Amino acid sequence: TQLLEQSPQFLSIQEGENLTVYCNSSSVFSSLQWYRQEPGEGPVLLVTVVTGGEVKKLKRLTFQFGDARKDSSLHITAAQPGDTGLYLCAVSNFGNEKLTFGTGTRLTIIP
């Protein structure tokens, strides 16, 4: 069974600060997706990464996929209250297109 750990579990920072959250897997995966979930809603996709070492940027969010395909990070620059939410990573394995979700990082940006 693949284990997917996200850290930290909770993070509360002031508006304007930078932050990084992490997603680590017990085994190699073929692709990784990051989702954000807001209260009362389902998760919404932010990005998909499929190549080891890949870096993708989405405005103030930078996503990095580890070279060994076992980890990923999400860096937010100059955090804003609208970034508040639950950030989930999810991985799929070669030959198996189901997603396994991490436990999430609950991020709160304080105005």
Add this chain to the structure above:
Amino acid sequence: DADVTQTPRNRITKTGKRIMLECSQTKGHDRMYWYRQDPGLGLRLIYYSFDVKDINKGEISDGYSVSRQAQAKFSLSLESAIPNQTALYFCATSGPGYQPQHFGDGTRLSIL
């Protein structure tokens, strides 16, 4: 209108009752999924279906059953609800391969 619609949005019921949660989608996707979300445990897959004639168990299928009535409809049943099935339930759809999953807004289910 939402692409993935779940009904009901909230439900409170008693132990032993049969409950059905429904999901419909307008995205034209073949793949549909049911997850439950518990604090500290993330999203866990209950059942999934890659087309109308395909039903597969996920990691926590015990106590649940599903029906894929059409490409657009996938329902989840709890035959005899128990309190530890209290959770937030999500339906999702996707296309093939690494395409993203599209989630409904969830059903908050409480079993007393």
